[in-house]
Amino acid sequence: MTRQHCVLGLMCKQAVIDGADKVKYWAWHDIQYFFLEKFMSESSEYGEALPFQSDNLQRFIFDNAEIRGEWVHLHETWQQVISRRAYPEAIQNLLGQMMAAAGLLAATVKMDGRLVLQIKSTGPVSLMMVECTSQHTLRAFAQWDEAEIEIATDASLADLTGEGTLAITIEVNGANKPYQGIVSLNGGSIAELLETYFRQSEQLDTRVWLAANAQSVAGLLIQQLPSAEQNNEQEEESWSRISQLSATVTGAELLDLGAGTLLHRLFHEEECRLLTSTELTFSCSCSRQRVANTISLLGQQDAMDLVEEQGNIEVACEFCNEHYYFDKADVVLIFTEAGISTIFDSKTLH
Numbered sequence: 001m002t003r004q005h006c007v008l009g010l011m012c013k014q015a016v017i018d019g020a021d022k023v024k025y026w027a028w029h030d031i032q033y034f035f036l037e038k039f040m041s042e043s044s045e046y047g048e049a050l051p052f053q054s055d056n057l058q059r060f061i062f063d064n065a066e067i068r069g070e071w072v073h074l075h076e077t078w079q080q081v082i083s084r085r086a087y088p089e090a091i092q093n094l095l096g097q098m099m100a101a102a103g104l105l106a107a108t109v110k111m112d113g114r115l116v117l118q119i120k121s122t123g124p125v126s127l128m129m130v131e132c133t134s135q136h137t138l139r140a141f142a143q144w145d146e147a148e149i150e151i152a153t154d155a156s157l158a159d160l161t162g163e164g165t166l167a168i169t170i171e172v173n174g175a176n177k178p179y180q181g182i183v184s185l186n187g188g189s190i191a192e193l194l195e196t197y198f199r200q201s202e203q204l205d206t207r208v209w210l211a212a213n214a215q216s217v218a219g220l221l222i223q224q225l226p227s228a229e230q231n232n233e234q235e236e237e238s239w240s241r242i243s244q245l246s247a248t249v250t251g252a253e254l255l256d257l258g259a260g261t262l263l264h265r266l267f268h269e270e271e272c273r274l275l276t277s278t279e280l281t282f283s284c285s286c287s288r289q290r291v292a293n294t295i296s297l298l299g300q301q302d303a304m305d306l307v308e309e310q311g312n313i314e315v316a317c318e319f320c321n322e323h324y325y326f327d328k329a330d331v332v333l334i335f336t337e338a339g340i341s342t343i344f345d346s347k348t349l350h
């Protein structure tokens with residue numbers, strides 16, 4: 001056992017290294033142990049030899065700077081989103097960048113709950129929404145005016161949104177009030193909006209790079225640690241140096257390279273160390289029972305009128321495009337004493 005200076009630079013300045021190359025660091029704000037894998041190999045201690053793992057969030061830190069980082073890459077999760085609805089290319093790319101952004105923010109959802117990234121605007125794209133849960137699941141959708149205009153393949157966020165806001169909402173299950181941070185859309189990119197959010201709400205210097213195409217979405221984030229001292233010349237120099245190195249990243253590198261290779265390429269002259277990684281997956285929490293609950297809120301009379309009028313009630317989930325159908329017998333069942341708990345999932349159509 002050896003005692004070492006805590007590289008996180010936080011309140012706990014001690015770390016314990018055990019014989020298996022696993023290091024425990026205690027970050028004061030997490031009140032939990034991070035198990036740091038030291039991916040030691042002949043070629044690189046950045047894990048260059050690691051296999052490329054998509055649908056993954058990889059955290060990293062710098063031993064020689066008060067800076068943390070995250071890399072995210074989604075393939076299967078992204079395919080699940082775009083296989084469920086056909087989006088114009090420009091909207092798909094922006095939704096993909098939002099999804100990568102949500103993946104990067106996933107690390108902040110430590111409590112049981114969810115984080116929602118939402119752009120609302122007056123433009124042709126009225127709503128883009130990505131949800132990420134503490135179970136590391138993601139889902140996303142966009143709404144746009146299909147009739148109004150033809151959307152250029154290279155349309156920017158500003159072209160597609162006009163006036164509007166990006167809201168980041170964190171809901172902790174059981175808590176009274178969600179936390180919400182709002183940034184107004186000012187013609188910038190999604191990455192710039194995220195940087196503004198961190199500067200305004202957390203007072204932390206943050207840089208973000210995002211990329212998306214029809215195969216994958218990916219993102220890179222670096223952020224000064226809360227413990228970094230303001231106006232400290234050495235720390236400002238480190239921030240400027242590592243920001244510049246990070247800024248050389250291209251969209252193609254983000255989309256095509258695994259964490260180990262990319263971080264080695266960007267930071268091989270720095271003391272960059274991989275921390276834990278988290279697997280991310282697509283999942284939608286909609287269910288026939290939840291839809292039945294919503295129908296029950298209409299009230300018996302209105303629900304019966306609706307089913308009489310249309311033959312059945314059809315409800316589609318915005319996120320996963322699952323269609324739920326309720327015929328007259330189902331609606332009657334919803335309002336019987338046995339109620340919604342008896343609704344079964346046999347009539348789900350996709």
Ligand SMILES: [Zn+2]
Nearest residue numbers: 284286317320
């Ligand atoms: Zn759904």
